Amino acid sequence: MIKALIKRRLWLWKNRLISSISIAFIFPILIILLIIVPFKSIILYSLSGIIYESWVYPGFIFLITSIGIFPLLYRDFFDLRIHQKLLANIALTPYSKSTIIYSYLVCAILEAIFFGFIAAIIYSLFIPTNLIFLDYSILLFLVTLHLFLLGNFFITMCLSINSISIMWIAIFCSFIFITLGNGFILEFEFFPQIMESILRYQPFSFSYQSFHMFLSLNIVDWKLISITLLIVYFWILFNGFFLRKKFQQ
Amino acid sequence: MAASITLKKVGKIIGGKTILAGLSFGIEKGSLVAVVGLNGAGKSTLLKLLSGFENPNYGQVFLHGLDMNKRRNETRKLIGYVPYENDLDPWLTLEENILFNAELFNVKSDIAKKQIRKYSTLLGFNNQLNQTAFKVSGGIHKKTMLVRSLIHNPDILILDEPTGYMDAESIRLTWDLIKDLRGDKSIIYVSNSLNEIEQAHDRILVFDNGKILMDGHLDTLLESTIEYHQFQIEFELLTDDLYKQLKNIPTVVSPNRLDNTFHFYGRTRDVFFDVISKAPNEKKIDLNLKKLGLRDLLDSEFAGKGLD
The missing domain is CATH 3.30.70.1150 (ACT-like. Chain A, domain 2)
Structure with missing residues (x-):
């Protein structure tokens, strides 16, 4: 099923090549110019003393991929679903609903990582980075884990909402939360103490925290990773169940 | 003849209203069965249950003796379903829409492409296969969905208004194909075109208020009832x-x-x-x-x- 979804995604890219490629390039440039450039004039160094533009680089990749995973999931689980297209047909294929959810997530994550890859190249053209191969490998693993979690959240959101206006408000709230509430571009210490605690213990920030822990202390926080993996597993099952209920199957 | 589809006391309730009430009947392998009835009689709901699109609230549906509820993955391979409304991906070409389904059912690409050429030629839209779905007419959508439903060579075809939105020539080509498939596949369809049903059926199920009011070949029904x-x-x-x-x-x-x-x-x-x-x-x-x-x-x- 994953192969079928990837093929379809490639066909869609091919059929809308100019707009797709444009977005893949314009989006990271906008984030750099409108968020990172002004922020580096305000926050010169991170609280641990690293130059902001170097500190924010992993957060930038997390942010780009977090948003990059959204279009495919929104399109199929909300847009095409409420217009009674495609997803209903997929639901009739011989796969369990959890397999469908998992396959969608893998496909969306691959696309998001592709966005992240382009963004990383563009970023390195503006600002030099000092990550080594091992850092990139860990980054890739933790971004993937983060995207599995976030993708599940997006799927639940897309399946729960049936109205376009409510969907847009939900998207706006989600993107504000993703951008500012996970420590990607602003450290948690900038928030009041209660907020800091809440944000630190919300699972969407676990992968990013783990990566910074690895960068600063060379420690892989298996506890946070295991908790995230467990949440991802049960959330896939839940979304499978939810999808089945949505189709009354 | 062996039963291809068997329903045992199947019922469907939607919003407290009984849409299908304790239906029990069988459909023989290779037969062409038309379902007719007034709007809201439960025809489309019946097709949704048979296609696995929805589950009954009670009762069982068997396909080739397999319980649809317990053997979902196996029974889904047996079914090709054409819904009433166009559900194609608007941004894929017609061919890509069909190939996507072929991929989902693990049909090899070259075999799928051959099948697409064959059926699209029979249905007279092979020169439109490279058109994006949102650019073509409703009749072409319907033909594409028909080919898509056939791509994994299912034993059972379930068609909701198979000639909906089509012009006269397309209707003729579509019925030629469906009649050709009869015998090899069990076909059950809903249509509001009574002329088409009169021309193409082995059996007619007349639905009213979620129940089968009449069941048989038109000649038999006419003889026995009026x-x-x-x-x-x-x-x-x-x-x-x-x-x-x-x-x-x-x-x-x-x-x-x-x-x-x-x-x-x-x-x-x-x-x-x-x-x-x-x-x-x-x-x-x-x-x-x-x-x-x-x-x-x-x-x-x-x-x-x-x-x-």
Whole structure:
């Protein structure tokens, strides 16, 4: 099923090549110019003393991929679903609903990582980075884990909402939360103490925290990773169940 | 003949309303079965249950002896489903839409492409395969969905208005293909085009309020339910008095009028002469005698109470 979804995604890219490629390039440039450039004039160094533009680089990749995973999931689980297209047909294929959810997530994550890859190249053209191969490998693993979690959240959101206006408000709230509430571009210490605690213990920030822990202390926080993996597993099952209920199957 | 589809006391309730009520019937392998009925009779819901799109609230559906609820993955491979509404991906080409389904059912790409060429040629839209779905007409969508439903070579085809949105030529090509597939595949379809149903069926299921009201070949249904002839006599002037006289003839059944035309049914052809003899001096402009068809059968008077 994953192969079928990837093929379809490639066909869609091919059929809308100019707009797709444009977005893949314009989006990271906008984030750099409108968020990172002004922020580096305000926050010169991170609280641990690293130059902001170097500190924010992993957060930038997390942010780009977090948003990059959204279009495919929104399109199929909300847009095409409420217009009674495609997803209903997929639901009739011989796969369990959890397999469908998992396959969608893998496909969306691959696309998001592709966005992240382009963004990383563009970023390195503006600002030099000092990550080594091992850092990139860990980054890739933790971004993937983060995207599995976030993708599940997006799927639940897309399946729960049936109205376009409510969907847009939900998207706006989600993107504000993703951008500012996970420590990607602003450290948690900038928030009041209660907020800091809440944000630190919300699972969407676990992968990013783990990566910074690895960068600063060379420690892989298996506890946070295991908790995230467990949440991802049960959330896939839940979304499978939810999808089945949505189709009354 | 062995049953391809078997329903055992299947019921569906939506929003507290019973849509299907304890349906039990079987469909033989290779047969072409039409489902007809009024809007809201439960026809599309039945197709959704048979396709696995929805689950019944109670009862069981078996495909080739496999319980659809317990053997989902196996039974889904047996089914090709064409929904009423277009559900193609609007941004994929027609061919990509079909190939996507082929991939989902693990059909090899070269085999799928051959099948697409074959069926699209038969249906007369092979030169439009590279069109993006949102750019083509509803009839082409329907044909694409039909080919998509056939791409994994299912044993059972479930079609909701298979010729919806199509022009006359497309309707002919589509029925030629469906009739060709009969025998190899069990086909169950819903249509509001009674002419098409009259031409293409082994069996008709007449639905009313979620129940099967009649079941059989049209000829059998007509014989068993209404051995009537339909008559129409157009007078130069059909006065109210004359109409009253004519409609009170004991052998005349279900009389009505439209302007100067007297319309009625009778068990034998002789009824016609009974009417003529009651109005010997009135000038007649036109006469019509018709064998009853599916439309007559479905007329509420027929389906509900019968002519008597």
